[in-house]
Amino acid sequence: RWKGENVSTTEVEQILDGFEQIVESVVYGVEIPGTNGRAGMAELRLDRPHEEVDWPALCAYLKRELPPYAIPVFLRITDHGVETTGTFKHQKNKLKEEKYDLNQHNDPVYVLLPGESCYQRLTPEMQADIDGNKHRF
Structure with a gap:
């Protein structure tokens, strides 16, 4: 649940995979x-370096395809496949524990801050502001 709404992670994955x-x-x-x-977060594997992603196009696509409460707040970029269980379900526990904490992994993370129109690269300063309640999510 996020912002009082139930969000289907599977549905959001299908929309993201459509980009x-x-x-x-x-x-x-x-x-x-x-x-x-819980705020939505997605781990993404891209077909290009994250610096070359058309972020404005992705933001426009997500706003068109998803209700505002279902748009992921954080995007974690990885270059390896997602770990799965024996029944091919995604391993999410480790991802949930590491969340957007830049001290726990080396992957770039992007954040959609309240009032902003698109994602920006998360910095340690922004992370401290988020953890210190300086943004109203």
Whole structure:
């Protein structure tokens, strides 16, 4: 649940996977201090370096295809396939634990801050502001 709404991670994955520059996605919820529920976060495998992604096109696509509460707040970019269980379900526990914490992994993370129209690369300063409740999600 996020913003009082139930969000289907499978549905969001299908929408993300429909964007031409995304090869594979895994969607899960992460806790942001001082908020209710879990914010959407997606781990993405791309067909190009993250610096070359058409971020404005991705943002426009997500706004067109998803209700505002279902658009992921965080995007974690990876270059390896997503770990799966023996029954081919995505392994989300480790991802949920690491969340958007730049100290726990080396993957680039992008954030859609409240009031912004598109994603920006998460910096340690922005992460401290998010964890310190300086943004109203």
